[in-house]
Amino acid sequence: MKLNNIPYGMHDVTDDDIDNIVKVLRSDYITQGQTVCNFERSLCLYTGAKYSTVVSSCTSALHIACLSLGLKKGDVLWTSPISFVASANCALYCGASVDFVDIDYDTGLMSISNLVSKLEVAEKEGRLPKIIIPVHFSGQSCDMKSIHSLGKKYGFKIIEDAAHALGAKYSNTSVGCCKYSDMTVFSFHPVKMITTGEGGAIMCNNNELDSYMKLLRSHGITRENKSFLSKVHHPKWYYEQIDLGFNYRMTDIQAALGISQIERLDRYVDVRGKIALLYDRAFANISDINPLKINVNCKSSYHLYVVRFTGKYSKLRDYLYEELNDRGILVNMHYIPIYRQPFYDTDLMLNEAERHYSSSISLPIFPLLNTSNQQRVINEILDIVNNV
Numbered sequence: 001m002k003l004n005n006i007p008y009g010m011h012d013v014t015d016d017d018i019d020n021i022v023k024v025l026r027s028d029y030i031t032q033g034q035t036v037c038n039f040e041r042s043l044c045l046y047t048g049a050k051y052s053t054v055v056s057s058c059t060s061a062l063h064i065a066c067l068s069l070g071l072k073k074g075d076v077l078w079t080s081p082i083s084f085v086a087s088a089n090c091a092l093y094c095g096a097s098v099d100f101v102d103i104d105y106d107t108g109l110m111s112i113s114n115l116v117s118k119l120e121v122a123e124k125e126g127r128l129p130k131i132i133i134p135v136h137f138s139g140q141s142c143d144m145k146s147i148h149s150l151g152k153k154y155g156f157k158i159i160e161d162a163a164h165a166l167g168a169k170y171s172n173t174s175v176g177c178c179k180y181s182d183m184t185v186f187s188f189h190p191v192k193m194i195t196t197g198e199g200g201a202i203m204c205n206n207n208e209l210d211s212y213m214k215l216l217r218s219h220g221i222t223r224e225n226k227s228f229l230s231k232v233h234h235p236k237w238y239y240e241q242i243d244l245g246f247n248y249r250m251t252d253i254q255a256a257l258g259i260s261q262i263e264r265l266d267r268y269v270d271v272r273g274k275i276a277l278l279y280d281r282a283f284a285n286i287s288d289i290n291p292l293k294i295n296v297n298c299k300s301s302y303h304l305y306v307v308r309f310t311g312k313y314s315k316l317r318d319y320l321y322e323e324l325n326d327r328g329i330l331v332n333m334h335y336i337p338i339y340r341q342p343f344y345d346t347d348l349m350l351n352e353a354e355r356h357y358s359s360s361i362s363l364p365i366f367p368l369l370n371t372s373n374q375q376r377v378i379n380e381i382l383d384i385v386n387n388v
């Protein structure tokens with residue numbers, strides 16, 4: 001496929017996917033039903049987690065994940081500033097406040113040394129976080145063993161934001177298995193690893209938490225006798241609202257697409273890995289164009305391919321961004337540090353997050369990007385930097 005404009009990311013929907021969606025559309029049930037259950041089972045099989053709750057987006061996943069861990073007014077949640085705003089907004093939905101742990105510049109991931117020193121200070125001041133959300137930026141897992149042992153020491157809960165990292169591996173485990181966390185959330189937005197149009201999921205190994213999230217995604221209403229608060233005998237049609245929930249359901253139409261897509265996930269990770277390798281090679285001899293570093297115990301899913309323009313190219317980022325877009329290479333910037341958003345109204349500045357912000361561009365990477373299109377991206381970048 002020859003693309004006039006090459007986006008930074010794009011979905012891949014096949015004829016098989018469409019056939020699978022149409023089957024649900026022709027059936028007598030289209031909203032959350034058996035196909036959503038089947039998608040949840042596929043996610044458990046893929047990641048190794050015991051339970052999965054599939055919802056309308058990763059944003060709603062983060063919201064009910066925080067609620068189920070008891071996050072409330074007066075509590076504090078910490079996350080990475082280099083993420084999508086949803087990683088932080090979930091705290092505000094619950095009436096809690098947010099703070100940010102600076103990143104490790106080389107990987108773009110939450111820095112363990114910054115986390116340790118921030119925890120030491122917070123303990124002295126008596127304002128330790130209730131939840132920490134490490135973000136597996138670009139598709140590489142954070143150092144979960146360290147975060148997990150700090151969680152044991154300081155008593156915080158952990159929700160992995162793996163919106164980028166479905167299909168990634170960490171220290172011989174699949175991201176999403178929750179070996180080192182309480183929960184992991186995924187996104188099925190069209191640019192992510194697999195898509196359901198819009199959608200998300202929470203993985204966990206705790207039956208009680210999982211049941212509670214399933215209650216919250218559907219108005220807090222139960223039809224199960226054992227969950228009713230009133231213990232008198234009830235007729236068959238009876239239902240009870242026992243908590244304040246939401247309509248965060250995914251449809252069976254979407255879940256059919258998810259099941260169909262997850263079949264190709266390993267191939268997607270493979271193709272993305274090959275694209276990343278070609279970029280790595282193209283920039284290997286240029287000291288001032290630097291890709292993110294991937295740790296040895298990690299296999300990235302390569303949701304994003306982020307490069308930093310440093311040294312003699314350090315003033316070039318904005319020019320490169322505009323010039324590439326003018327040439328039909330629709331690069332992107334991930335992310336503006338969340339604390340810089342006007343809504344957050346803070347004076348916070350974190351050094352490594354700022355360094356990342358001033359130097360990074362996300363290059364096109366997606367399963368349908370073929371080698372000649374990718375070569376065009378590389379040639380345009382080299383042409384621009386060689387002619388300034």
Ligand SMILES: *Cc1c(COP(=O)(O)O)cnc(C)c1O
Nearest residue numbers: 057058059084086163187188189
């Ligand atoms: C995309 C994304 C989200 C939100 O996902 P939605 O499914 O669009 O709600 C959350 N966190 C990160 C890191 C993301 O990239």
